[in-house]
Amino acid sequence: MPWHDAAFATDVPWVQPGIARSNVIARSLQDLGAATWFGGLLMGATATNPAVGDIDDERQRGRVMNGVWRRWWPVSAAGIAAHLVGGALVTIGNRERLIAQRGVVSLSVGRSAVTGAALAATAYAGLLGKRISDAGDVPVADGTTPSAETPSNIAQALRHEHVLQWVTPALVGMLIVAGAAQGEQQRPSHVLRGVLRRLDPTS
Numbered sequence: 001m002p003w004h005d006a007a008f009a010t011d012v013p014w015v016q017p018g019i020a021r022s023n024v025i026a027r028s029l030q031d032l033g034a035a036t037w038f039g040g041l042l043m044g045a046t047a048t049n050p051a052v053g054d055i056d057d058e059r060q061r062g063r064v065m066n067g068v069w070r071r072w073w074p075v076s077a078a079g080i081a082a083h084l085v086g087g088a089l090v091t092i093g094n095r096e097r098l099i100a101q102r103g104v105v106s107l108s109v110g111r112s113a114v115t116g117a118a119l120a121a122t123a124y125a126g127l128l129g130k131r132i133s134d135a136g137d138v139p140v141a142d143g144t145t146p147s148a149e150t151p152s153n154i155a156q157a158l159r160h161e162h163v164l165q166w167v168t169p170a171l172v173g174m175l176i177v178a179g180a181a182q183g184e185q186q187r188p189s190h191v192l193r194g195v196l197r198r199l200d201p202t203s
Helices: 003-007 017-054 058-093 095-100 104-134 152-185 188-199
Strands: 140-142
Touching (some): 017 140, 017 152, 058 095, 058 140, 104 152
16 A cells, blocks of 8 residues: 555545545644644743833833734734634535534534634734834833833723733634544544434434
8 A cells, every 4th residue: 555545544434545635634734723823822921922021121022022923923824824724624524524413513613603703803913913013112011011101092902912812812722622522523433423313313
């Protein structure tokens, strides 16, 4: 057996190597994208934003913070795009199970709702970040905390960012958990149970 067929071999008889291969690529995009998205957010909340407060000059803190996130944004955007593309490919590859297996649709709908919320939170955080960056070298206490010298409009944006830095990774973390649950649904025993329940809702 060629190495590429062996790498995607499966014990499930109705799954052919080509289908398995497409699922591996799709799930890799989905999982790696979510990991990039989640990891960057968590690093920002736990390390980058607080560490900015170690800089002596309050006006330099905002400049450093803006520079960090400006450099990270393209990587984060690529991760989000990979997650969305991978998720779409996984859904297309499992369209038969959406119809035949009970529980697949509800989990997919729930995950889509959380994805929308995570995207909205990320987009809002990005808008707030641009507003803060456009204000120039304003004094701040740290990456998400205003100081006594921070202008009121920027202070409000920083307070919103302080909340979003925890809400957004929590939402993305839920996506990772939902992906694990979807993987469990593909186990042969789960597939059989879901199909039987679809055929007999009283079971």
